[in-house]
Amino acid sequence: MNCEMCGVSSDKLIKVKISGAILNVCPQCAKFGEPVEEKKLNKISENVTIKFPEKKINVVTYKKPFKKPVTTKKPVHRENVEELDVVEDYADLIKAKREEMNMTQDELAKKIFERKNVLSNIERGExxxxxxxARKLEKVLNIKLLEKNE
Structure with missing residues (x-):
């Protein structure tokens, strides 16, 4: 038979416990572990019983919430609807007022909840x-950007 640790053929192998594993090893490798008696192994295997705890399964019932019927809004026909346009020099007005208030583009963009790139494109007129x-900019900068369309 061969040693399970070093692989040397030997007629006399010893059962040794090494790092929690029981191996058949030659006398030279036996010094790395504790010798295990044959009777002790049988005694351990006879006394070991595995018990699994009984699991109680909780059944949860799920009730779907009551859904309100979906209603669609009917289009409202307004005859006196104000149509608004942005003034022509909006880019210069916005930039001048922002600089007058000592604000950066980042600060103004955060106040009106827009990205900085969008604000910079608006200021350049692109x-x-x-x-x-435009309403958000009017409110924050206190300027007039919208006019009625005629």
Whole structure:
């Protein structure tokens, strides 16, 4: 038979416990572990019983919440709707007022909840602000950007 640790063929192998494992090793490798008696192994294997705790499974019932029926909004026909346009020199007005208030583009963008790139494009005149953004700018900068369309 061969030693399970070094692989040397030997007629006399000894059962040794090394790092928690029981191995058949030659007398030279036996010094690395504790010798295990054959009777002790049988005694341990006879006395070991494995018990699994009984698991109680909790059944949870799920009730779907009551859904309100979906209603769609009917389009409202307004005859006297104000149509608004952004003034022509909006870019210069916004930039001048922002600089007058000693604000950076980042600060103003955060106040109106827009990205800095959007604000810089608006200030350069490359992007026309929508009505909602123009209203936010009017409120923060205290300027007039929207006018009635005639």
């Amino acid at each position: 992007l026309l602000p929508d009505i909602a953004t």
